[in-house]
Amino acid sequence: MTVQVGILGATGAVGQRLVQLLAPHDDFELAALTASTASAGELYRDAAKWRVDAPIPDHVAEMTVTETDPDAVPDDVALLFSSLPSSVGADVEPAFCEAGYVLSSNSSNARMADDVPLVVPEVNAGHLDLLEVQRDERGWDGALVKNPNCSTITFVPTLAALADAGHDLERVHVATLQAVSGAGYDGVSSMEIIDNAVPHIGGEEEKLETESRKLLGEFDGVTVDEHDVGVSASCNRIPTIDGHLENVWVEAAEELTPADATDAMAAYPSLDLPSSPEPLIHVFDEPDRPQPRLDRTVGGGMAVAAGGFQESTFGLQYNCLAHNTIRGAAGASVLNGELLLSEGYL
Amino acid sequence: MTVQVGILGATGAVGQRLVQLLAPHDDFELAALTASTASAGELYRDAAKWRVDAPIPDHVAEMTVTETDPDAVPDDVALLFSSLPSSVGADVEPAFCEAGYVLSSNSSNARMADDVPLVVPEVNAGHLDLLEVQRDERGWDGALVKNPNCSTITFVPTLAALADAGHDLERVHVATLQAVSGAGYDGVSSMEIIDNAVPHIGGEEEKLETESRKLLGEFDGVTVDEHDVGVSASCNRIPTIDGHLENVWVEAAEELTPADATDAMAAYPSLDLPSSPEPLIHVFDEPDRPQPRLDRTVGGGMAVAAGGFQESTFGLQYNCLAHNTIRGAAGASVLNGELLLSEGYL
Amino acid sequence: MTVQVGILGATGAVGQRLVQLLAPHDDFELAALTASTASAGELYRDAAKWRVDAPIPDHVAEMTVTETDPDAVPDDVALLFSSLPSSVGADVEPAFCEAGYVLSSNSSNARMADDVPLVVPEVNAGHLDLLEVQRDERGWDGALVKNPNCSTITFVPTLAALADAGHDLERVHVATLQAVSGAGYDGVSSMEIIDNAVPHIGGEEEKLETESRKLLGEFDGVTVDEHDVGVSASCNRIPTIDGHLENVWVEAAEELTPADATDAMAAYPSLDLPSSPEPLIHVFDEPDRPQPRLDRTVGGGMAVAAGGFQESTFGLQYNCLAHNTIRGAAGASVLNGELLLSEGYL
Amino acid sequence: MTVQVGILGATGAVGQRLVQLLAPHDDFELAALTASTASAGELYRDAAKWRVDAPIPDHVAEMTVTETDPDAVPDDVALLFSSLPSSVGADVEPAFCEAGYVLSSNSSNARMADDVPLVVPEVNAGHLDLLEVQRDERGWDGALVKNPNCSTITFVPTLAALADAGHDLERVHVATLQAVSGAGYDGVSSMEIIDNAVPHIGGEEEKLETESRKLLGEFDGVTVDEHDVGVSASCNRIPTIDGHLENVWVEAAEELTPADATDAMAAYPSLDLPSSPEPLIHVFDEPDRPQPRLDRTVGGGMAVAAGGFQESTFGLQYNCLAHNTIRGAAGASVLNGELLLSEGYL
Known part of the structure; x- marks a missing residue:
């Protein structure tokens, strides 16, 4: 049983690393890729200027990029990895959480917020329980977890x-x-x-x-x-x-x-x-x-x-x-996603 | 009235910078260039693999390189700049001082010796007077001054x-x-x-x-x-x-x-x-x-x-x-040479 | 007697090199700096992100940048150096020529036009006479000379x-x-x-x-x-x-x-x-x-x-x-400007 | 059934790439590593300043380096990869061939010799048959095959x-x-x-x-x-x-x-x-x-x-x-070794 996942901001440098790490992942299946409005509707192959030193995974290359909007993401996607610019993330991430999505985010916005768990699984996995507080306070069905810089x-x-x-x-x-x-x-x-x-x-x-x-x-x-x-x-x-x-x-x-x-x-x-x-x-x-x-x-x-x-x-x-782009960004988000799965949040 | 000066270890990277700074100097006139025995007898143009991003000064290019030995340096040379490898410097610099030469040295040997002034003129010009102690203790006619790393x-x-x-x-x-x-x-x-x-x-x-x-x-x-x-x-x-x-x-x-x-x-x-x-x-x-x-x-x-x-x-x-090769090495030695001249040590 | 000159597109990389070469020039005096509308009205010090490895000349730093428009440039400016993006140059340069300015341009537009002299003074100074043809055909009081890529x-x-x-x-x-x-x-x-x-x-x-x-x-x-x-x-x-x-x-x-x-x-x-x-x-x-x-x-x-x-x-x-930015761009334009002056076009 | 192989000049940059490619190889088993006399007797871990961006394979790290001499290589080694400096290769490779070893060599010596096959398997595998001529002329039990620069x-x-x-x-x-x-x-x-x-x-x-x-x-x-x-x-x-x-x-x-x-x-x-x-x-x-x-x-x-x-x-x-160090050197030699094996020369 794999979990359907998506990437918010899939065309940037961290987004490309996320694609590289998630495409072969055993537990996650890439089902949604979002980008800016300008790229929406394009194939990922065309929307991303691919710069990772390994080819784009074939099936991802043919996926269509959508807008970064909760309505544009299929409902059966259970987990979203976010590598949005922080100014965009500050606006958009709460909307996704409110719409019920669980987000593992690399964006710098809200990392220091009191009710947002900032997690490196090997260091402080227990902080994930702060999500209970978060959901109480914000009334979200979804959740927002951050990895650090x-x-x-x-x-x-x-x-x-x-x-x-x-x-x-x-x-x-x-x-x-x-x-x-x-x-x-x-x-x-x-x-x-x-x-x-x-x-x-x-x-x-x-x-x-x-x-x-x-x-x-x-x-x-x-x-x-x-x-x-x-x-x-x-x-x-x-x-x-x-x-x-x-x-x-x-x-x-x-x-x-x-x-x-x-x-x-x-x-x-x-x-x-x-x-x-x-x-x-x-x-x-x-x-x-x-x-x-x-x-x-x-x-x-x-x-x-x-x-x-x-x-x-x-x-x-x-x-x-x-x-920095694996352990320090894309890989850190993936690891938090794996922790969310193993702790029953998905 | 210019002072005749020389360079010990003239073919290396710092030696080349010393040539570049000393060739147009108003108070110093380059009269001796030493290098390893293998290069002795060659023209400087051939002995040095010149890598400074400005041409070798013409008159220096035609000078003949000598061995790094007090007997190979003309007696009317009053000041020697040393950019020898520290292991060589430790052996050879005292011999030059004993033979009466004043040395402004960039080599790392002896920098921390009690009777060797380590000088950055703008910071501690007064330490130069330690040369009195040095001459007393070592019985040198010459003198040894160091600039730091x-x-x-x-x-x-x-x-x-x-x-x-x-x-x-x-x-x-x-x-x-x-x-x-x-x-x-x-x-x-x-x-x-x-x-x-x-x-x-x-x-x-x-x-x-x-x-x-x-x-x-x-x-x-x-x-x-x-x-x-x-x-x-x-x-x-x-x-x-x-x-x-x-x-x-x-x-x-x-x-x-x-x-x-x-x-x-x-x-x-x-x-x-x-x-x-x-x-x-x-x-x-x-x-x-x-x-x-x-x-x-x-x-x-x-x-x-x-x-x-x-x-x-x-x-x-x-x-x-x-x-690092001007203020931090060649230029630091030249400045110490100018201080030695202005303080009457030459 | 110096000639008043200006730079069209003064804040970019080539524009900065032009400033560096023109500020100390004996025959030319910098009297106008233009840039995009967004920068107009700012001091050059603020408008240009100065990246040349020597300081901005003081008097240029304090000059006010104007729009790239013939009306914004003083009439007593006799020669303009242009380092505009080629798409901008194609639009704007003819307007300046029509308004009577002589342009020595590094922009790539119009280099291959039949009536535009493309000149490297040491190679084909005689091509400058093509300006007679240009003025005849276009009815310009000004003139447009290009240096190559x-x-x-x-x-x-x-x-x-x-x-x-x-x-x-x-x-x-x-x-x-x-x-x-x-x-x-x-x-x-x-x-x-x-x-x-x-x-x-x-x-x-x-x-x-x-x-x-x-x-x-x-x-x-x-x-x-x-x-x-x-x-x-x-x-x-x-x-x-x-x-x-x-x-x-x-x-x-x-x-x-x-x-x-x-x-x-x-x-x-x-x-x-x-x-x-x-x-x-x-x-x-x-x-x-x-x-x-x-x-x-x-x-x-x-x-x-x-x-x-x-x-x-x-x-x-x-x-x-x-x-490439001196001989290949800014310096090439300056040299063409000097040729225009010596040949009596200013 | 794996073939015992060795590397002549195993500590250099190409030698390290050979180790990296041969350690996991299914058909070849690394059984000999040679280097200069100064390194003979040391563990490979100590003799090689390992600079490949992946760890030294453990079992290779513990192998003892020998001299580059036919007597120092075990007789059951059937194939030697050579990445010797060309001046050394010119001296030593013929001695190994005479002693019966088959060499797949990356060294530049003898590449253009009339009776030495210079081979890129996908391009000219048939040239390998030149080995018959080579053995006739030189009386070697071994053989010498080269890959190009x-x-x-x-x-x-x-x-x-x-x-x-x-x-x-x-x-x-x-x-x-x-x-x-x-x-x-x-x-x-x-x-x-x-x-x-x-x-x-x-x-x-x-x-x-x-x-x-x-x-x-x-x-x-x-x-x-x-x-x-x-x-x-x-x-x-x-x-x-x-x-x-x-x-x-x-x-x-x-x-x-x-x-x-x-x-x-x-x-x-x-x-x-x-x-x-x-x-x-x-x-x-x-x-x-x-x-x-x-x-x-x-x-x-x-x-x-x-x-x-x-x-x-x-x-x-x-x-x-x-x-250049995989397809252009170490990998080219390994491929020639595979061709030698498949063509029955081992």
Whole structure:
């Protein structure tokens, strides 16, 4: 028995990755693709400027794209993956939820809303129960679940592993070296980034600083209490296609050694969902790993890689990496969809 | 009256930049070029695989390269710029000093030695007087002055400006995004860095952490007392030709606002030496500047650029940039040579 | 006595290069900057997203941008440089000419029109006299002169040198490796070109094939007879910021040796205009030159570089290079402006 | 029944790709890995600086590397893949053949020797019978088979398809845009190629010009008569990791239209060998394809891609692409090994 699913915003960079991940999925069957009004009525082959480095799945290429409107999506579609621009998502996602659809959304709107679960399944699957609160408050038949920003997903599993091993995290500094695909297909012009780096990504630092605390927080059945770790981020765009690399410094209440950290991360459990990687965190001994080009596809692009553990002047420092459009976006949404299915929300 | 000068290790990447800066210099006249034994006797045009994006100065192209040996350098050469590999420098530089030559060296050996002045003229020109101690202790007629590592020079002037404005610096985190030219012409293979980043540069982090404290320290006539600021660095290589970009977090004993910082940096004085930029620190208002490709040549490559000032979760954060082979290496040595001349050491 | 000049389309990539070249010009004084209606009324500093790797000239930064309309440009402006998109240029340029302005245009519209001189001053300055025909036919007080496409300018001077030395050119194959700046600031997305190459640039091949024959043609006082050399082009975009590199094969009626070619090119004369490089063609002996990063700035970016001359299976082969936004666009227009001034058209 | 195989020169870039392709191979079992004397005795994990973007196969990681000497390779190894530097190959390969080993070699030495079959199985499998001549002349129990250079393999299948469809090829011009991996891991420094292109690869042009004629030639049972098509190549290195892109012009005795060419290529048969792609030539309709990053992995990296077909000023022009370290090197050798097995040479 497969579940009929759809994609809101199916033609963009993340939408294309969603198509790539969902087309061969055992539990989900792609039954709806939406895009902007301009593309509605076209075949997906024509509407999407396909840029993934593998062919469009044949049966998806021949599907007809519809408008991003609840009336345009068949009723037997039980789950929608959303990769809409956040300004569009803010308008449209609630309408879909009201119309009864369950949404696993990658869009940045509403991630920090009190009644919206922000979920990385291996880290805080329990937050999904916040949907009860959401449905109560909003009167929705549908539901809205979010995954965090790509740069947040990259480092949060490593912090969760440390917290889970009993380390009381107090302060985190993180500097990011982010790939251009994170900005979408036309997000970064080549003249902006070849032989260059840009030390600013609008709104990005705040996402790392706030989303991480929500993800690491405690859900008490009513609200999520954010973790009280302080996080400060500095974000950079570099000339890399895929894979966000991050330098992390962590200070804990008690001593936290490189050996403690590698043990905690190597032991941190993954889940049994279809897209879960095993292990979740791939720990490198080599000091110069992980590297985007070599390591972004560990675990099929769904794992997080970490390495370069060393004592710092102020605590512990290390580096981590994840594939930003798979683990950090499309794959994160798919995983949340799998969690929704396994937890009985579909 | 020009001073006859020479270059030890003239054929490498920094050596070529030294040639480019010294050939048109008003006070210095290039009279000696040394390289490895294999190149000795060749014309510079043949010995150097010239890779600077401007032609070799004609008269330098026709000079004959000699061995890197005190006996091979004419006696009327008063000042030598050294860009030897550090392992070679450790062996050979003392021999030159003993033979009476004054060395302005970019090599990393001996930078942290107690009696070797490590100098960025605008920051700690007074440390040059440590040469008296050096000569006493070593019995040299010559002298050995060092400039710091390229990644150290990039952020130290910004810290010096803050300290100079009365801020009591306590903790600094710095993440670097370093250009490939910092590793020399063959230092980074293209397969290693295209569509990639490498979160490790051997020995680099320690240089930022220790050299910065020596540069910011106090010289009491006998020794340099290192500044007690704690510095923690995380170093990355990225696919950029020239220009090191750095993300900096600073915590001070008292409040330190973005406005305090930009005022302090904009007001920090340069010097009157021939290669001094004006201003020393170019402060950007735009949040996405400085960027390597756009800003590495501010002040002819001798200035430092800073921008992105904002309140951080823990103090202040900002970004800075310098041209690593000009301000960070060849130009730093030339400036130290000009300081030696102006202070009467030649 | 300086001539008042303006720029139509001053905020784009070529417009910014025009500002950079014209601001310090001895004969021209920038008195008008136009852009799209959306930017009209703004200071140039705000209207242009300045991306040249040198600061905006201060006095230009403070100029107010006007609409691209003859009524918005002061009457005492004698010469306008146009870098409008070709679709806009086709509409607007004739209106300016009719209103009495002389235009030196880089836009691609009308380049192949019978009564529009397409000029590279060192190659076919005499074609400028076609303006008499143009004025007769169109009844304009103004005039319209074009420079060719950036990829055309790169190889035509080398062909002109061969033809000028008496070689009867019959067939030319040319493959181009073109920099991203040729497509304008947002023309090529980073995801399209990092770790990639694109073997297609819309309309580009035809430009090389037709413009080259017009440039090498004979003007008989009434029309330009195109040269009968056959030209076939294959165009590629590669991840380079500036500098178009081209592989050229030439077959002539009689033998044409590498020595003939280097002699002809080295001897080919430049002109005495203020922006003329000396020499026009910089000939390299090294087989691996010219290269974009190392050689695009020969002659201040106004020269053409050539090298790699060798006997081919079918005639002669060699490589050539020019800076596409200087020699190939903004500088080409400025040079045509200087020619118009020296020939008494202003 | 699997065949025991080994790799000569297993630690280099092509050697690593061979390991990646052979480790999961159904017919071959990796039983010997050789490298330089310095690495002999080490585990492969330590001897190879592994840079493929997938982990080292576990059982290969634990194998011990031996010297590249016939005495160091077990006798039950029936087939050796060679990716030695050509200067080493020229010395060592004959010794292995004399000792009875069959070699499928990617090294460039001896490719044009009269009695050495140069084979691309889909193009000229019949040339393998030249081994009878080789064994007669050299008295070898073993045998030496070569695959061509990576840039040759990229365009020869497209020419073979045209010739096979009855077109009498007369003249071919080819310009290459080659990836850095073609030069080996340390072959191209990053300073040489970032924001750059190099219009020269030593010896490469001659390889395309001569190997292509041998591959397209006729074997009459005694010698290979080279095809009399004239080929002229111009080779460039560009900042791409993998995938050689080539611009091709073809002139034939009779008319050759774009439609003829696409039909011929789409219809050109592949083989039934385990590593054969289906189809061999992937034909694109889009004018801007193939592109290295998007299309280098068609057919698992073993296919050739072609597109951009158009009438040229002089015949036909199109573009083609192949993965240079898979189809162009390691995969080519593996395919020749499969052909040797299927033809009974092992």
